[in-house]
Amino acid sequence: MLVYPAIFIEDGSYIVVSFPDIPEAMTQGESIEHAYQMAEEVLGLVLEDKKDFPKASTISTVQNDYPDATIALIGIDLAAYRRKYHSKTVRKNVTVPEWLSDMAESERINFSQTLTEALKLKLGV
Missing domain, CATH: 3.30.160.250 (Double Stranded RNA Binding Domain)
Known part of the structure; x- marks a missing residue:
């Protein structure tokens, strides 16, 4: 602040x-x-x-x-x-290991939401 x-x-x-x-x-x-x-x-x-x-x-x-x-x-x-x-979303192309992608898709994980949550956690916001 x-x-x-x-x-x-x-x-x-x-x-x-x-x-x-x-x-x-x-x-x-x-x-x-x-x-x-x-x-x-x-x-x-x-x-x-x-x-x-x-x-x-x-x-x-x-x-x-x-x-x-x-x-x-x-x-x-x-x-x-x-x-x-400034809450407009932007498209990012990311690379993850195939096995991890397969596991996440089978669990129906939203990649965008997960990346957003991880970035907020990492940045402390």
């Missing part, structure tokens, strides 16, 4: 959300609930392909830098984000 402080500023009929530690992550919402939801989504979108993540500022530092803004912590579970937004 990654957690970053976000700045919420009312701007007319919208609430603008930005992240001091991740300048490219900006969004807005029509209500505080919508702005919070959009903040989670934009955080996932910006961070999903990164390997190194910026260090999060403390809430007190951000509050001092933006005294008129509302500060909230936004958390993102990138594994859950990827499952939600």
